[in-house]
Amino acid sequence: MEASSTKVAIEQIAERITDAVMEHRLPPGIKLVEEKLASAFGVSRTKIRQALTLLAQEGLVTLHPNRGAFVKRPTAAEARDLFATRRLVEPEIVRNVIKRACSEDLAKLRVHLKEEAEARSLGDRRRIIRLSGQFHMLLAQVSGNSFIEKLMGELCPLTCLIIALFDEPQTPACPEDEHSQIVEAIAQRDEVRAIKLMLHHLEHIERELHLDSPTERDIHWEALYG
Amino acid sequence: MEASSTKVAIEQIAERITDAVMEHRLPPGIKLVEEKLASAFGVSRTKIRQALTLLAQEGLVTLHPNRGAFVKRPTAAEARDLFATRRLVEPEIVRNVIKRACSEDLAKLRVHLKEEAEARSLGDRRRIIRLSGQFHMLLAQVSGNSFIEKLMGELCPLTCLIIALFDEPQTPACPEDEHSQIVEAIAQRDEVRAIKLMLHHLEHIERELHLDSPTERDIHWEALYG
DNA sequence: GCTGGATATATTGCATACAATTTATCAAAT
DNA sequence: ATTTGATAAATTGTATGCAATATATCCAGC
Numbered sequence A, B: 001m002e003a004s005s006t007k008v009a010i011e012q013i014a015e016r017i018t019d020a021v022m023e024h025r026l027p028p029g030i031k032l033v034e035e036k037l038a039s040a041f042g043v044s045r046t047k048i049r050q051a052l053t054l055l056a057q058e059g060l061v062t063l064h065p066n067r068g069a070f071v072k073r074p075t076a077a078e079a080r081d082l083f084a085t086r087r088l089v090e091p092e093i094v095r096n097v098i099k100r101a102c103s104e105d106l107a108k109l110r111v112h113l114k115e116e117a118e119a120r121s122l123g124d125r126r127r128i129i130r131l132s133g134q135f136h137m138l139l140a141q142v143s144g145n146s147f148i149e150k151l152m153g154e155l156c157p158l159t160c161l162i163i164a165l166f167d168e169p170q171t172p173a174c175p176e177d178e179h180s181q182i183v184e185a186i187a188q189r190d191e192v193r194a195i196k197l198m199l200h201h202l203e204h205i206e207r208e209l210h211l212d213s214p215t216e217r218d219i220h221w222e223a224l225y226g
Numbered sequence C: 001g002c003t004g005g006a007t008a009t010a011t012t013g014c015a016t017a018c019a020a021t022t023t024a025t026c027a028a029a030t
Numbered sequence D: 001a002t003t004t005g006a007t008a009a010a011t012t013g014t015a016t017g018c019a020a021t022a023t024a025t026c027c028a029g030c
Helices: A010-022 A034-041 A045-058 A076-100 A103-122 A125-143 A146-166 A178-187 A191-207 B010-022 B034-041 B045-058 B076-100 B103-122 B125-143 B146-166 B178-187 B191-207
Strands: A061-064 A068-071 B061-064 B068-071
Touching: A010 A034, A010 A045, A010 A125, A010 A146, A034 A045, A045 A061, A045 A068, A045 A146, A045 B045, A076 A125, A076 A146, A076 A178, A076 A191, A076 B076, A076 B146, A103 A125, A103 A178, A125 A146, A146 B076, A146 B146, A178 A191, B010 B034, B010 B045, B010 B125, B010 B146, B034 B045, B045 B061, B045 B068, B045 B146, B076 B125, B076 B146, B076 B178, B076 B191, B103 B125, B103 B178, B125 B146, B178 B191
Parallel strands: none
Antiparallel strands: A061 A068, B061 B068
16 A cells, blocks of 8 residues: 555556566566555556556557466567667657757756766666666657657667567666767757767667577477477 | 347457547547446446547547546647658558568458448448558558557547548548559559658648648637737 | 526446456375 | 376456546526
8 A cells, every 4th residue: 555645547557667667677577466566556456457458558568368467578579670660760750859859858858868877877777777768758759749759658668678688687787878979969950960870879779689599488389399 | 238248358349439430430529428338338337448548548539537538639730740650650661561561461452452442432431431541550560560550550540530620521532542553553562652652642631631720629718818 | 698506417436346267286196 | 206187266357336526407696
């Protein structure tokens, strides 16, 4: 039961679960037992159930009938599709941000960069991963297209999951500070450079993953001895 | 109460509501009363509620706290964002379809074209609108990227809503049979032509709408007399 | 006739109870 | 030791009941 008596909206529940997933506190594949979540959030299962259908629709959770909800375990193929989608969408985001961003927007982005730098200097790896994802969500927000914003709001948490699954655990934190370079290119209204940096950034993330070595999930047990 | 005793999954409920919206049987802005849906589908409100949160997450329905669920009324700005997103995504879909489509996929597309032609010859306007949307969803399916497929599954019903809102009611059915031209270009693996046709098609749809004349919804009553 | 406010009705929000189903436990058999 | 089957425990799926809130109705007052 929660200490406070404030009502917890199902969106808040979904968001807190999403944050936990982004910070790798909920690993891919783990089961989300309704009763446990209900008592953790101090609400009834009815609300948890709604939050879970919401998260399932977002793609962060998989619902197995009569068996429950599980944090999604994306396959390598899904990971590749995800990055293909991001390579398509994020250049458009950059173009729109350069077109529309006012000085306050740039300020917001720079505040975020500071948070990232802080987390990095503190070595808070979980916070780094979450903030890295949220940087891209913030960019999408500034770009001003609600559909693309929503899409990125789903792809970024999933990217965190994919990193949890396919990245070597001891990879040195995050590559480098490519985010601040992107922001600077945007501030200078250098579209070509900003897009190039963004695409390189995405390629760096994808290349650090081991999408070729098949996970247990990818093995087709039925077909193995066909 | 449903005649059959088959269990109705929440996805089915959501899908049937989506179809009704696509066919303009549920107009934008209409209230969806839980009790009425519950008896229409022969289930309890609990399940309806889950279907509605799902549809809200998809963006087809708006949830007003304590006031209920309403079929979304997209604004002109949202309509423009939607078409901008489709202009970004659908060329990628065409590229992937040309790369991946086998002969069975092409056959499926041609079967769909036949259905469209049939509906058109019968003058079944509602079915035409729904099938026109589903053509694009089918293309997305064939393209093989699950994220883009899901995105188009949300954008197409919304497009139908936007047409219901911003199109003149007596517009002559649908422009022409641009879909079959696109399929032929795909069958010939003519990427440049297929993409060009797709973009023209989207522009035709958007240009037939009256996105400049402000709807009642767009008027800012508070700011009017500022 | 229109406005304002009280009462009644309708509707949503939520928790709970119970049936259906799955998962875990444990003993017997090979 | 491993497997099989029966039983018990845990968990999900669903309907229902009640409180909270919003909407509609009605009637007095202007």
